[in-house]
Amino acid sequence: MTNTSSNAPSIRIRDLYVDYGARHILKGVNLDIPSGKITVIMGGSGAGKSTLLRCILGLKKPVSGSICMLGKDVVTASLKEIYALRKEMGVAFQGGALFSSMSVAENIQLPLHEHTSLDQHTIEIMTRIKLDMVNMLDAEKLMPSELSGGMTKRAALARAIIMDPKLLFFDEPSAGLDPSTAAELDDLILKLKGGLRMTIVVVTHEMESIFKIADYIAVMSEGELIAAGTPEEIRASTHEVVQDYLNRKPREGIVDADEHLRALTEGSD
């Protein structure tokens, strides 16, 4: 299915197919991610949302399809073009992906040292601006091993936004956090959207976060995009899987009791 928004899309995904070996992970995904908004890609485990994110980031080559952003098709782009695109992207990975041998400040500065020739004093001020944004101004000299889970996520976010990217991606920002820390991170994401000129894409299955931060929601299931729209449109969706997901019900029909019992006692064919 193809979904469009009233805004010009920042990322345009068409007919995306991805296989891992014989398994079909993405089965013809079409999605327009609106510019300057927070889009949440949601779905259960194995829905294909993380694979979709990896494709957008140029980390996984699809079997076919296109992903156009900032005037380039990531699928056909050369390595040099993908590196250029990555300067415009910030990614906050699920585990933080901070370098353990570097302080928080050094981790955050890394992209600036790699991609710019800014004066060191400017870099230090930029680092503190971003640390202040994520409420970690007093943690610049700490090492990653000294950070709590929530602090690690915030430090990763500070690094993701250090270059003021046009596109900011979060992979499961609330994973592993207690509800209060997760809520703080959601507030932070909303604050960034309000002040910075960014298109934000969040991959998550945390229902509370989704409806708190999303301007636009894409629902994935079994490698397909089954619904996309505003939170109100998704809530009103009559799609059975969407409704089951929203109501956190296990999908009926997935497990045939007799078959399941046979598989458990006799093994599958």
Added chain:
Amino acid sequence: MESSLKSEKGYDLLLLSGEVDLQYSPKVREKILGALRQGKPLLIDMESVSYIDSSGIASLVEGFQTAKSAKLPYGLLNISDPAMQVLTLTRLDKIFSLYTSTEQFSQQL
């Protein structure tokens, strides 16, 4: 991005316009620090700034720090909405001296 420095009575006026981003902020930084090296107060007109990123904000902060050390008046004039959003997000709207007219700045020299 465009910038121009004008000498006014008792101070310098730096006019910034367009997008102050990673590409242009080193130039802005050089203009700000260069102007302050002349030992004159500096007012930065930001009415036509359509976007400013954190490297641009960092240049403004460096200017603020330099002016403070040199005890020179330093202010921002008519900040555009997009620039104000970033200043607010970084809580620097409370730190910088903000002006809505050149007369306002001149009066406190």
